[in-house]
Amino acid sequence: SSPSHLLFISNILFMCLKYLLTTTIPKNIQAYFNKTAHLPCPFTNSQNLSWSELVVFWQNKEKLVLYELYLGKEKSDNVNRKYMGRTSFDWENWTLRLHNVQIKDKGSYQCFIQHKRPTGLVLIYQMSSDLSVLANFSQPEIMPMSNKTENLYINLTCSSTQGYPKPKKMSFWLTTENSTIEYDGVMQKSQDKVTELYNVSISSSLSLPDTTSNKTILCVLETEEPAKMRLFSSPFYIASEDPPHQDNNVWIAAALISVFIPCVLLLLWRCKKKTQHGVSHQSGESVL
Ligand SMILES: *[C@@H]1O[C@H](CO)[C@@H](O)[C@H](O)[C@H]1NC(C)=O
Ligand SMILES: *[C@@H]1O[C@H](CO)[C@@H](O)[C@H](O)[C@H]1NC(C)=O
Ligand SMILES: *[C@@H]1O[C@H](CO)[C@@H](O)[C@H](O)[C@H]1NC(C)=O
Ligand SMILES: *[C@@H]1O[C@H](CO)[C@@H](O)[C@H](O)[C@H]1NC(C)=O
Ligand SMILES: *[C@@H]1O[C@H](CO)[C@@H](O)[C@H](O)[C@H]1NC(C)=O
Ligand SMILES: *[C@@H]1O[C@H](CO)[C@@H](O)[C@H](O)[C@H]1NC(C)=O
Ligand SMILES: *[C@@H]1O[C@H](CO)[C@@H](O)[C@H](O)[C@H]1NC(C)=O
Ligand SMILES: *[C@@H]1O[C@H](CO)[C@@H](O)[C@H](O)[C@H]1NC(C)=O
Ligand SMILES: *[C@@H]1O[C@H](CO)[C@@H](O)[C@H](O)[C@H]1NC(C)=O
Numbered sequence: 001s002s003p004s005h006l007l008f009i010s011n012i013l014f015m016c017l018k019y020l021l022t023t024t025i026p027k028n029i030q031a032y033f034n035k036t037a038h039l040p041c042p043f044t045n046s047q048n049l050s051w052s053e054l055v056v057f058w059q060n061k062e063k064l065v066l067y068e069l070y071l072g073k074e075k076s077d078n079v080n081r082k083y084m085g086r087t088s089f090d091w092e093n094w095t096l097r098l099h100n101v102q103i104k105d106k107g108s109y110q111c112f113i114q115h116k117r118p119t120g121l122v123l124i125y126q127m128s129s130d131l132s133v134l135a136n137f138s139q140p141e142i143m144p145m146s147n148k149t150e151n152l153y154i155n156l157t158c159s160s161t162q163g164y165p166k167p168k169k170m171s172f173w174l175t176t177e178n179s180t181i182e183y184d185g186v187m188q189k190s191q192d193k194v195t196e197l198y199n200v201s202i203s204s205s206l207s208l209p210d211t212t213s214n215k216t217i218l219c220v221l222e223t224e225e226p227a228k229m230r231l232f233s234s235p236f237y238i239a240s241e242d243p244p245h246q247d248n249n250v251w252i253a254a255a256l257i258s259v260f261i262p263c264v265l266l267l268l269w270r271c272k273k274k275t276q277h278g279v280s281h282q283s284g285e286s287v288l
Helices: 002-023 245-287
Strands: 027-032 037-040 054-060 065-070 087-090 095-098 107-117 120-134 141-144 153-163 169-175 180-184 188-191 198-207 215-222 230-232 236-238
Touching: 027 037, 037 107, 037 120, 065 087, 065 095, 141 215, 153 169, 153 215, 169 198, 180 198, 198 215
Parallel strands: 027 120
Antiparallel strands: 037 095, 054 065, 054 107, 087 095, 107 120, 141 153, 153 198, 169 180, 169 215, 188 198, 215 230, 215 236
16 A cells, blocks of 8 residues: 555646646746737637636736637637727637737736636636836947047947837947957936837947047847847047148158249250250351
């Protein structure tokens, strides 16, 4: 009788583990703002129960019903107003599609499957999922704060719009021929009251190490989990201040050469002609 006890206990443990795995560990899912979220309910219908004996429904964390499939028919009596017309059920893989996802929609959801038996409805499957909502920030954009150009520094603003969640960091990367310096600014955040999306910007005064090298400035936005990434602006170039003096000398030399050589040649030619004329005159005289 001892082995059968063991088997019984291990069965109970197994059932508990299965229960824990399916009910307390939620599946993490993500959706983009204004797109569709897929809320799963991966029930394996091993008993081949038909739709006409099942009740399938989804609830949010406040127990408001998103969708109900009652004995094979969609039923909207219990569906909360805010989910009306926003859901569709995928019969193939037991997934509920929630359309036009908003930031407010983030949070946990549960799906339930009940079996209609002569004794009443019996819960046969339950699953939780945690929805996080993302919105991609726009490509960061660098704008000079003033048209006045200074040799020693430049004041720049960088902004990015309509993202979620709040980004982690925003900075400028100033690259000269030899090095890259990072400038962190204080990130200004503003949140839209309706959409809850963020606009962010930083303003910094970047000191320029010299005036003789070309410089490239990038603005970098680092976003948080679950969509951790770096977004780069288009490069902002600052050309070297003065063309090197040697270049000026070369231009002056070229100008001098191109003006004076023909002059000298012309003079030489005219002198030669004059002397030739004189010679011929002389010779003419001598001929005469
Ligand atoms: C949501 O998406 C639709 C097109 O699918 C678009 O017309 C609308 O502007 C978007 N809304 C927001 C707030 O981005
Ligand atoms: C499941 O039941 C349906 C009818 O309800 C039947 O057509 C189908 O063959 C059954 N499938 C299995 C694997 O038993
Ligand atoms: C269910 O199927 C649809 C396509 O029919 C797919 O887009 C979706 O990712 C699937 N969901 C799951 C959880 O497998
Ligand atoms: C957001 O950015 C990621 C990574 O670049 C991309 O895969 C995804 O399609 C973008 N989503 C939207 C809705 O633009
Ligand atoms: C810079 O000058 C342009 C036109 O010359 C003007 O439109 C723009 O507003 C100026 N920007 C700033 C920051 O002063
Ligand atoms: C740049 O910013 C600094 C301080 O942040 C300020 O003192 C300076 O006047 C600004 N320069 C220009 C050209 O706007
Ligand atoms: C860059 O490096 C070169 C040699 O590697 C050096 O001659 C030059 O002065 C450096 N420029 C700056 C701005 O540090
Ligand atoms: C965020 O930026 C967008 C696009 O530039 C603008 O339409 C919106 O009003 C801004 N929202 C906030 C809260 O600043
Ligand atoms: C700066 O860039 C220009 C064009 O991109 C190039 O002609 C020039 O030689 C560069 N100057 C220096 C100091 O690297």
